[in-house]
Amino acid sequence: MSSVSLVRLDPTGADRADLIAFLTGEEFPFHVRRTIARADAEAAVDAGAYRDDEHDTSWLEHDELGRVGIVRLEDLADPVPLFDLRIAGRFRGQGLGVPALRATTDHVFRTLPEVTRFEGQTREDNVAMRRVFVRAGWVKEAHYREGWPVEGGRPVASVGYGVLRRDWETGTTTPVPWDDDER
Numbered sequence: 045m046s047s048v049s050l051v052r053l054d055p056t057g058a059d060r061a062d063l064i065a066f067l068t069g070e071e072f073p074f075h076v077r078r079t080i081a082r083a084d085a086e087a088a089v090d091a092g093a094y095r096d097d098e099h100d101t102s103w104l105e106h107d108e109l110g111r112v113g114i115v116r117l118e119d120l121a122d123p124v125p126l127f128d129l130r131i132a133g134r135f136r137g138q139g140l141g142v143p144a145l146r147a148t149t150d151h152v153f154r155t156l157p158e159v160t161r162f163e164g165q166t167r168e169d170n171v172a173m174r175r176v177f178v179r180a181g182w183v184k185e186a187h188y189r190e191g192w193p194v195e196g197g198r199p200v201a202s203v204g205y206g207v208l209r210r211d212w213e214t215g216t217t218t219p220v221p222w223d224d225d226e227r
């Protein structure tokens with residue numbers, strides 16, 4: 045059983061160079077921007093996009109493989125945070141997605157006591173991420189048809205998932221009440 049943990053990084057200090065190298069050295073086919081130019085990465089990091097009142101970022105560290113990716117928490121000033129999880133290309137497809145998302149979920153509920161739910165979104169064709177959500181005990185809550193613009197192509201759906209603190213605490217999965225006729 046592989047183990048992944050979060051190690052908080054210092055985006056404008058000790059970890060700046062490694063973070064920028066990660067962001068600019070990888071491809072992210074299911075993000076709005078597939079590649080990130082160095083100048084854009086530097087500007088975002090220096091503007092606080094990876095750590096400020098709304099954001100915090102950690103390395104994803106595997107007990108045998110070492111650093112396998114990053115996770116950025118977003119909307120931290122709101123009661124319901126979001127996240128952006130990025131595993132390095134050479135470590136994708138090896139079963140690290142679920143332990144990475146579980147570690148992220150544990151981290152959020154353990155360190156942010158006021159957070160009662162945690163959300164994530166991905167595009168419909170990111171099959172690996174959608175499987176990771178479900179395998180990690182998250183519940184699909186939305187399917188926004190044509191909600192994700194694609195440059196030079198037809199928009200795809202944006203799919204939203206959530207996990208409740210009470211489900212995380214009890215190890216249960218509360219389904220969404222989809223039937224509008226049920227009273």
Ligand SMILES: CC(C)(COP(=O)(O)OP(=O)(O)OC[C@H]1O[C@@H](n2cnc3c(N)ncnc32)[C@H](O)[C@@H]1OP(=O)(O)O)[C@@H](O)C(=O)NCCC(=O)NCCS
Nearest residue numbers: 074129130131136137138139140141142166171172173175
């Ligand atoms: C999305 C991501 C986190 C998934 O993690 P991963 O470690 O690559 O995925 P896993 O190896 O754990 O695979 C999870 C499931 O998806 C399947 N899968 C993996 N890669 C796949 C692919 N390219 N196409 C289809 N299915 C795939 C696996 O078979 C597995 O299915 P199973 O649970 O039925 O066995 C990772 O690929 C990644 O960081 N990608 C780039 C960034 C990104 O898209 N992040 C999501 C933003 S929300």
